[in-house]
Amino acid sequence: MSEKLIDSGNNAAAMAVQLAAAEVIAAYPITPQTPLTEKLSELIAAGKMDAEYVAVESEHSALGVCIGAASAGVRAFTATSSNGLLYMSEQLHWAAGSRLPLVMCVVNRGIGAPWSVWNDHQDAMSQRDAGWIQIFAKDHQEIVDMTLKAFRLAELVHIPVMVNYDGYYLSHTYMPFELPDAQTVREFLPTYDYAHTLDPEKPESLNTVTLPDARNDINGVKQPGYMDIRHNLHQEMRLALQVWEEIDADFQQRFGRGGTPILDPYRCDDADFVVVAMGTLANQFHDVVDRLRDEGLKVGVLALQIYRPFPTAIIAEALQSVKAVLVYEKGLSYGNQGALYADLKSALYPYPNRPQLHNFIVGLGGRDIGTEDLYQTLKTACLQEALGTPEQNDTPQWIGLQL
Amino acid sequence: MPDSRFKVLTSASTSGPGDAGRTGSWRVERPIIDYSRCTPAKTGKASCHLCWLYCPDNVVSKTLEPKIDLEYCKGCGICAEECPVKAIEMVSEEQFVKGGEDE
Ligand code: SF4
Numbered sequence: 001m002s003e004k005l006i007d008s009g010n011n012a013a014a015m016a017v018q019l020a021a022a023e024v025i026a027a028y029p030i031t032p033q034t035p036l037t038e039k040l041s042e043l044i045a046a047g048k049m050d051a052e053y054v055a056v057e058s059e060h061s062a063l064g065v066c067i068g069a070a071s072a073g074v075r076a077f078t079a080t081s082s083n084g085l086l087y088m089s090e091q092l093h094w095a096a097g098s099r100l101p102l103v104m105c106v107v108n109r110g111i112g113a114p115w116s117v118w119n120d121h122q123d124a125m126s127q128r129d130a131g132w133i134q135i136f137a138k139d140h141q142e143i144v145d146m147t148l149k150a151f152r153l154a155e156l157v158h159i160p161v162m163v164n165y166d167g168y169y170l171s172h173t174y175m176p177f178e179l180p181d182a183q184t185v186r187e188f189l190p191t192y193d194y195a196h197t198l199d200p201e202k203p204e205s206l207n208t209v210t211l212p213d214a215r216n217d218i219n220g221v222k223q224p225g226y227m228d229i230r231h232n233l234h235q236e237m238r239l240a241l242q243v244w245e246e247i248d249a250d251f252q253q254r255f256g257r258g259g260t261p262i263l264d265p266y267r268c269d270d271a272d273f274v275v276v277a278m279g280t281l282a283n284q285f286h287d288v289v290d291r292l293r294d295e296g297l298k299v300g301v302l303a304l305q306i307y308r309p310f311p312t313a314i315i316a317e318a319l320q321s322v323k324a325v326l327v328y329e330k331g332l333s334y335g336n337q338g339a340l341y342a343d344l345k346s347a348l349y350p351y352p353n354r355p356q357l358h359n360f361i362v363g364l365g366g367r368d369i370g371t372e373d374l375y376q377t378l379k380t381a382c383l384q385e386a387l388g389t390p391e392q393n394d395t396p397q398w399i400g401l402q403l
Numbered sequence: 404m405p406d407s408r409f410k411v412l413t414s415a416s417t418s419g420p421g422d423a424g425r426t427g428s429w430r431v432e433r434p435i436i437d438y439s440r441c442t443p444a445k446t447g448k449a450s451c452h453l454c455w456l457y458c459p460d461n462v463v464s465k466t467l468e469p470k471i472d473l474e475y476c477k478g479c480g481i482c483a484e485e486c487p488v489k490a491i492e493m494v495s496e497e498q499f500v501k502g503g504e505d506e
Pocket residue numbers: 434457458459460461462463471475476477478479480481482483
């Protein structure tokens with residue numbers, strides 16, 4: 001039987017991992033992720049979860065243990081935040097290059113220096129090119145559902161998946177959500193099977209020094225070179241979008257929730273102006289959109305649910321004929337612009353009637369995001385008559401600075 | 404189980420000499436086995452073969468007198484380190500050049 005609960009986002013994630021029957025958990029505590037793995041260790045200690053909890057001395061080791069477990073044919077899970085994710089960086093690339101179907105929750109937090117324990121998206125954004133699939137949840141129900149779907153996705157496409165959710169906004173707040181029935185989850189999520197599971201009966205050289213050129217192995221079988229392997233990772237990551245949609249459709253049939261695997265639009269149908277945002281920020285915009293709609297402005301908000309692979313064509317199709325796209329984000333590529341903004345701009349470039357684009361940076365290191373500020377900046381952008389120079393239009397605006 | 408649309412291409416091959424190219428050219432020290440100390444060679448019984456097991460380039464043969472394929476042996480010295488009876492000595496390649504015995 002499914003169960004209705006009110007609990008924290010971290011506990012919601014832990015219960016989803018329990019339902020997914022992960023067999024190895026290796027993690028190092030870091031705020032605001034810690035309660036998630038504490039909960040998992042409690043479940044394991046109480047005998048409610050049949051898994052091995054490996055206490056490690058660092059995040060680098062945490063992902064290393066998961067890589068080992070996944071290679072040995074076991075479903076593994078870790079979680080981290082901020083500098084912990086960065087400490088894993090080398091292993092992130094390794095897991096993706098080895099095509100290991102791992103799942104990790106990243107409870108998004110600003111990166112030091114200076115130290116911050118509060119939320120923004122810079123941690124995940126900085127790892128966008130590691131070859132991991134990155135999805136973003138907006139509430140507790142999505143944390144549960146996306147985590148379950150993430151295991152299925154990772155194991156079907158053999159690409160690791162990061163489930164991102166906002167530190168404190170979701171990790172430490174309590175919200176109602178439904179926890180699916182264990183038997184139905186078992187039917188949804190087949191047993192773990194890695195394509196290159198270590199097997200003494202069938203020894204393989206795995207990810208050793210791989211030559212630039214393809215070569216024949218000792219059996220005369222042509223083996224790809226580095227570039228070929230990387231090309232396929234890219235191609236299959238693009239193809240993973242389709243699989244993600246199929247998984248969502250199947251999930252919806254079984255559990256009755258879903259339908260927005262890639263984009264989650266709110267009042268976008270006839271909108272002239274569309275806000276694009278990820279995570280809880282997109283939900284915060286619902287009130288702003290309602291208020292501006294009451295004032296007669298045709299505004300909507302589009303939540304981007306999956307950031308890597310970037311749904312280039314899908315999002316460009318959705319936005320190509322609106323007047324303006326307003327990208328609000330909690331991170332940036334320092335010295336350039338918001339990374340999401342730059343991605344959207346590039347996705348829309350091939351469309352001749354592409355909209356105007358504006359970039360807003362908000363909430364870094366937990367700076368309060370006033371709904372009033374969102375309302376004012378969005379309204380100003382919508383009513384803006386004369387456009388500035390191309391350079392002015394393309395420069396990110398910082399909201400809520402206290403300089 | 405991967406979806407059939409996915410090739411899941413990673414660097415995986417049947418282990419064997421040459422997996423990482425002509426690694427013999429990397430070598431600065433050459434492993435020389437003293438068969439008078441090597442257990443299987445001495446006893447004439449298939450045993451030990453830790454050098455074969457540990458060699459990261461799969462270039463040691465699993466024979467009573469283990470033979471090393473110098474075309475691919477990179478000279479890492481792991482076999483010498485692992486040999487329980489210290490039958491393998493790592494000898495500078497310079498010696499073979501000077502002595503005109505280079506491969
Ligand atoms: S030194 Fe020994 S272990 Fe290293 S490659 Fe040569 S034979 Fe193998």
